[in-house]
Amino acid sequence: MRAYGELNREELLAMKQEVEASYEEARGKGLKLDMSRGKPSKKQLDLAEGMLTVISSNEDCMAEDGLDCRNYGGPVGIPEARRFMGDIMGVPMDQVIVCGNASLTIMFDTVSRSFTHGVLGNTPWSKLDRVKFLCPVPGYDRHFGITEYFGVEMINVPMTPEGPDMDLVEKLVAGDESIKGIWCVPKYSNPQGISYSDETVRRFASLKPAAKDFRIFWDNAYCIHHLYEEAEKQDQILNIIEECEKAGNPDMVYEFASTSKVSFAGGGISAVASSKANLEEIKRHMNYQIISHDKINQLRHVKFFRDLEGVKAHMMKHAAIMRPKFETVVSVLEKELGGLGIGSWQMPKGGYFISFDAMPGCARAIVARAKEAGLVMTGAGATYPYGKDPEDSNIRIAPSLPTPEELAVAADIFVLSVKLVSLEKLLEEKA
Amino acid sequence: MRAYGELNREELLAMKQEVEASYEEARGKGLKLDMSRGKPSKKQLDLAEGMLTVISSNEDCMAEDGLDCRNYGGPVGIPEARRFMGDIMGVPMDQVIVCGNASLTIMFDTVSRSFTHGVLGNTPWSKLDRVKFLCPVPGYDRHFGITEYFGVEMINVPMTPEGPDMDLVEKLVAGDESIKGIWCVPKYSNPQGISYSDETVRRFASLKPAAKDFRIFWDNAYCIHHLYEEAEKQDQILNIIEECEKAGNPDMVYEFASTSKVSFAGGGISAVASSKANLEEIKRHMNYQIISHDKINQLRHVKFFRDLEGVKAHMMKHAAIMRPKFETVVSVLEKELGGLGIGSWQMPKGGYFISFDAMPGCARAIVARAKEAGLVMTGAGATYPYGKDPEDSNIRIAPSLPTPEELAVAADIFVLSVKLVSLEKLLEEKA
Incomplete structure (x- = not known):
């Protein structure tokens, strides 16, 4: 040819x-x-049919801590769901909040909260003249949609086979206090299917941003979405939460995951993992926004998948x-x-x-x-x-x-x- | 004694x-x-046990418009759920968006959106020096919590046996452009159990607020929560959506309802009803915040309760x-x-x-x-x-x-x- x-x-x-x-x-x-x-x-979708009836009676609705999933309470999620989503992300359950059906909503609300209330005591973004985000490209349109909706100035960062161009990322975040975040899909990235190399993850964890309220939005959407069974054909990435802790930047990252493409799209559960300080801030916000998420659906997921091995x-x-x-x-x-x-x-x-x-x-x-x-x-x-x-x-x-x-x-x-x-x-x- | x-x-x-x-x-x-x-x-809670298994197979998951409730799509809710929640509120289904498990979240997000993006083209509240809300007292602590969280100045308005003191409400909203909203629980109010009189509802619908972006937050939380079966022992209130339309103020109200105290608390569905213009604004916002709500749970509700008579x-x-x-x-x-x-x-x-x-x-x-x-x-x-x-x-x-x-x-x-x-x-x- x-x-x-x-x-x-x-x-x-x-x-x-x-x-x-x-x-x-x-x-x-x-x-x-x-x-x-x-x-x-x-x-x-048919694969998860059993989940529809895995909770079939009133007695089935109790969480392991005795909470009745049919009633109010448990704003951070039931313990078994926090453990389950934590295992999927490789994060201890006490660093996980399990939310509703969409991790996109957690991301949106995180950006929205940063605008209205600021991040860990820093000036609310709505009071700043400029707010910028780094956007590895090509990337996920709904990420870019959120920041566009809030009037954030988006800066393209080219993807490489190892992840975003880290020379550029390091230079940009160090030199511009108005850069407040970066959108990442670190594993099997949308749309290229690239998984970040260990060096890329470590360089992310060691970033020295000019902005104290700079945050990595680590959307681990495809963390267990391998196409092949053989271990050597499965990508593995370093744990960003751990790496940020090691690098002395525990508050610099929010990690997101969901079961939208595991159980039901729009009928799954979602979670955010982060440092204690960040989670406290999220909890405070959620305390005004919702009494508790749908714990019945959280329990359905754990009963159906059982554990990490089950979901894998x-x-x-x-x-x-x-x-x-x-x-x-x-x-x-x-x-x-x-x-x-x-x-x-x-x-x-x-x-x-x-x-x-x-x-x-x-x-x-x-x-x-x-x-x-x-x-x-x-x-x-x-x-x-x-x-x-x-x-x-x-x-x-x-x-x-x-x-x-x-x-x-x-x-x-x-x-x-x-x-x-x-x-x-x-x-x-x-x- | x-x-x-x-x-x-x-x-x-x-x-x-x-x-x-x-x-x-x-x-x-x-x-x-x-x-x-x-x-x-x-x-x-035990009363709704049947809802847990009312959807029991893959084939059960189709909405009446053919949408697969297990997949993405249907951001405003499936048609039967919109009709169902519309019937509960007395509002046509095309004026209803069915959301997730908490009407509190819709209210919170509405306030949040008003701060970040403004209301129908008006200045975002975050750009204003002062934002005030009227708060009929005694009232619902979680309402007041939302406005407090956003730094809104809250003004007490005494409740009367007919609802809020409307002389005061009329005077305040007409004279102060910084008054942007009022919290209402119009039927079986929290905590007094007062239902607003027809005159009160009509006076609400005919308000002449100084602020173009003044909104009534009509939390119809207890619209079907009667204690007695006899019609004469059940309160009925006028339909605020209709009254606002009649009064030429179609955009002045958001009405909220949920099934939190009908099916499961935290495991129910919620809805907002409003004018076409307001719903368009909400849809635009939601389009960035979520792909679709949990439609399986929406369908569960309609299959279990069937219709208004069923839920009554x-x-x-x-x-x-x-x-x-x-x-x-x-x-x-x-x-x-x-x-x-x-x-x-x-x-x-x-x-x-x-x-x-x-x-x-x-x-x-x-x-x-x-x-x-x-x-x-x-x-x-x-x-x-x-x-x-x-x-x-x-x-x-x-x-x-x-x-x-x-x-x-x-x-x-x-x-x-x-x-x-x-x-x-x-x-x-x-x-």
């Missing part, structure tokens, strides 16, 4: 005619496919469903785009996404083409703050929701769209 | 000796009773448990304190509380005395902003949690504490 870049105008035109025919054929089918969001598939075993059932989907997409990409020089991607070992980098200036057009042919992708640009990918290159592929059959068709439409737009771009350049 | 105020010093001393002996006897029993919070009793019938089972408790407390109050002139109370027709007004300057001492004898009451002052009852008179009695047997004992301890402190006070005055 010759790279498209090496083809002359006539060859490009011929190729384009060929690709266009295939594309039109696909479009004619009137398909309706969705690879836009990291939604679990029906089969994955459950995640292997997810992996068995997810792995072939990832492999299908990547094999179509390799087969259809390999060697063409019009895009790059990696096969991740976990998480929910495959990140695709098209030729600069092509991502929006590719997503638009795919949509015309019935395939909804994540909006191009979504992986960057303000929805602006300066290169217009990155596209997030979310292979979880479609069935394997749909996925093969979807991947075909995607590669046809990539080819078509790339050919148009190359022809334009040669015009 | 002669009023204590008519007794002379010797009679008071003799009476005190007698009461003290009874009090010491009660104290000697080492009891542990709790009338502090509006928590449902075990028997009430269920509430009558609650009433059968609650009514004797209220009657026990009130009958002990009447029997032991009637005619003594040392306290006043009313028997409410619904809600969760009995409000007791002691002689001025006695409430704190009474609560302390009760505690010494093993009975935890709501802290004196809690029914007032900043925990400061200017008269030190009001005490909230929460009879729901204890068993009937415990309750009789608890009521005895309470009246002994009232008598003892009142006698001490009168003796002090005569000294």
Whole structure:
């Protein structure tokens, strides 16, 4: 296969005619496919059916400390749920608060609280002229959405295969007191599937930010979301809570996790882990915001998964469903785009996404083409703050929701769209 | 029975000796009773056992619009839950958003959003020098807690048997642009059990506040929480959403409700009803804060209660448990304190509380005395902003949690504490 870049105008035109025919054929089918969001598939959701009835009587509703989960009380979560979520994050239960159904809400509320009440006695961000966040890119659109909603100025930091560019992170946080935070998905990152190296985690823990109220928002969303069973094919990252303690920066990080992609999306439980001082501040806030979270659902989770081993075993059932989907997409990409020089991607070992980098200036057009042919992708640009990918290159592929059959068709439409737009771009350049 | 105020010093001393002996006897029993919070009793919680398994299979998890409740989506709630909560509030479903397990959280988040983002285009409250709220007193401590946490200046407005003193409310909101809201529990109010008269509701709907972003926080927490089955013994209030529309003030009110005291406390569902413009603003905020609430739990509620008639019938089972408790407390109050002139109370027709007004300057001492004898009451002052009852008179009695047997004992301890402190006070005055 010759790279498209090496083809002359006539060859490009011929190729384009060929690709266009295939594309039109696909479009004619009137398909309706969705690879836009990291939604679990029906089969994955079915795996947790037993959770629906694991609490089936009034007597089942007691927490191990005797608290009746059907009543008020237990604002920080029932003990067994704190232990369970702590085990998932590798954090002692007394450094964990278990909350409602969405870790996104804990993150949002943390930013909101920092604006209205400040962080550990520092000036509320609403009283400051400027508040900035570092945003490793490509990244998670909903993270960037929160900071955009609060008017935070977002600064792009490029991702490397080891995590965010730490030279840049260190330099920026040390030199600018208005930089108050950084969004991180440290394991199987959204969308690239990159896991931070030990050095990256240690450098995070040893940051010397100018702002005393600088915080790392460590969204460990995919901490147990491996695609492979073999230990050597599973990424492991260092424990940021421990590393921050060792480095003398215990208050510098909030870690978040949830079971949204373990049990039910929107019907799971979430948790935050942090230092004692940070948790006290969160508890004080929560004391006004809520009497207690849904402890019945917390108990459901512990009764169903039992413990870390139980939930790890459950995640292997997810992996068995997810792995072939990832492999299908990547094999179509390799087969259809390999060697063409019009895009790059990696096969991740976990998480929910495959990140695709098209030729600069092509991502929006590719997503638009795919949509015309019935395939909804994540909006191009979504992986960057303000929805602006300066290169217009990155596209997030979310292979979880479609069935394997749909996925093969979807991947075909995607590669046809990539080819078509790339050919148009190359022809334009040669015009 | 002669009023204590008519007794002379010797009679008071003799009476005190007698009461003290009874009090010491009660104290000697080492009891542990709790009338502090509006928590449902075990028997009430047991009533909803069927809800635990009403969704028992994967197939049960589909909402009426085909949405899979186990997956992301449906940020405003599933249609049947919006209709259900709308019916409870008397509001069309398209004016309802169903949220998580706590209406308190919706209220908190509404105040928080007003501080960070402002209300319908008005200046964010965080940018204002002063923000004030009107607080009908006595009222709900968690309402006052939210505004206190945000540094809002709270202004007491006395309650009357018809609701808040509307002459004062009208005058205050018309004359002060910094008054941004008022906390209301319009039906079976916390703690007095007062339901607002039609005139009061209409005057609320017709308010002419100086502040364009003035909002009524209408916490309809006890809208279906009657103690009696007979229609004439059930309070009805006018529909504030409709009245505000009629009065040309559709945006002036947020109404809140939940099933915390219908199904499970902390395991229920909550909702907010308001105008289209207000709901759009809430939706925009929620879009950044959460992907979707726990729709499985929303569906559980609708499957279990079915509809308004179903939930009303269920509430009558609650009433059968609650009514004797209220009657026990009130009958002990009447029997032991009637005619003594040392306290006043009313028997409410619904809600969760009995409000007791002691002689001025006695409430704190009474609560302390009760505690010494093993009975935890709501802290004196809690029914007032900043925990400061200017008269030190009001005490909230929460009879729901204890068993009937415990309750009789608890009521005895309470009246002994009232008598003892009142006698001490009168003796002090005569000294």
